């Protein structure tokens with residue numbers, strides 16, 4: 001089970017037509033819907049399960065500029081501005097606090113790696129710098145050991161994933177968006193070369209504009225339109241603790257653990273250094289696209305061969321019907337957390353911070369990160385399908401950037417001046433022979 005999220009109701013009646021249909025009720029689809037509804041468009045959001053039931057409630061809750069791929073930096077600056085205004089935008093506190101983020105370094109090589117990011121980020125590095133000694137120790141109350149140094153951004157922050165996307169959903173509904181939970185989109189229809197309808201399990205919604213914001217399911221959704229979107233899942237496990245007195249206030253990434261203080265006084269903890277990819281049919285389909293990043297990251301990757309491969313093969317054999325059935329068969333994707341990895345991460349944290357020693361673990365869960373070959377998202381119109389916008393592939397960093405990504409997707413729907421230049425996020429980079437340029441974020 002995922003962590004409990006703030007509740008979001010669902011409309012009883014599915015409209016027969018809408019200016020825009022958004023597929024996916026995670027932070028990206030919901031932010032897009034909020035901005036579209038505020039501009040007076042009629043919007044329907046279809047969510048196959050529970051709003052924010054997948055990645056958007058299961059993530060670490062880091063809102064960071066630090067370490068980002070330089071291509072994402074202009075968008076994340078907009079996102080930070082929106083997080084500052086979030087309470088006014090959605091009408092409640094979603095736990096956004098600029099409590100700083102640290103990347104802990106063990107040696108000079110780690111420091112050099114991070115200094116390289118500062119150089120690449122240029123003017124966007126703002127208040128990011130390397131700190132060490134007493135200055136670092138002050139940021140790590142409760143630590144029993146010293147760290148060589150850290151990359152530190154005091155203006156980065158955190159927010160509560162179990163609150164933020166639900167609050168955005170409720171604000172979108174107050175602005176007029178129709179939210180349909182437990183409502184899977186089975187396919188999209190077009191006529192005369194343009195989109196004409198979305199077919200859900202409840203029937204047809206006539207529309208000329210659709211936003212695909214389906215997280216890890218987006219590639220499968222695109223396939224119903226004959227579009228190739230290379231995207232693969234990374235299973236990422238998390239635990240949360242009971243409240244802890246006297247611990248560090250912000251978030252930090254260490255060599256064997258990562259932590260983030262929660263609004264409830266507990267901590268969200270994980271091991272961010274190793275990834276698990278569950279092999280599925282798409283792993284073979286998109287192998288060529290992912291080779292450059294695989295070559296670079298293989299030391300930190302594990303492969304899983306199990307139930308997801310069997311289920312994927314079964315759905316592939318069923319063709320288009322198999323895809324539609326998969327959306328409904330998995331209302332909420334709830335992967336198994338890797339308990340041994342979590343136990344090791346918590347033990348490493350307890351060794352570094354003895355104040356955690358007797359603090360019980362309240363819950364463990366996992367989420368499926370939707371990665372692209374260059375580890376930056378697609379936020380894009382699609383030349384071959386006028387009226388379609390894709391906003392997906394956030395590759396493990398879509399929570400922090402989510403509000404601005406939704407703003408950008410809404411701009412692309414309406415044709416307004418986009419908040420940032422969207423060219424780095426264009427869909428066609430994956431089909432026009434452009435070589436994927438794997439991320440230079442850290």
Ligand SMILES: Cc1cc2nc3c(=O)[nH]c(=O)nc-3n(C[C@H](O)[C@H](O)[C@H](O)COP(=O)(O)OP(=O)(O)OC[C@H]3O[C@@H](n4cnc5c(N)ncnc54)[C@H](O)[C@@H]3O)c2cc1C
Nearest residue numbers: 024026027028048056059060062185215367397398399400
């Ligand atoms: C463990 C973990 C830690 C992370 N930590 C961070 C972090 O600290 N900071 C950060 O910025 N990011 C983090 N991320 C990444 C972040 O959570 C995601 O990038 C972000 O939530 C993506 O939002 P989304 O709306 O695109 O996808 P999702 O939240 O996955 O939402 C997609 C939704 O689409 C729905 N859907 C799919 N297909 C259909 C269909 N056919 N019909 C109807 N609905 C459909 C799904 O049910 C789902 O609810 C983390 C992710 C994980 C898993």
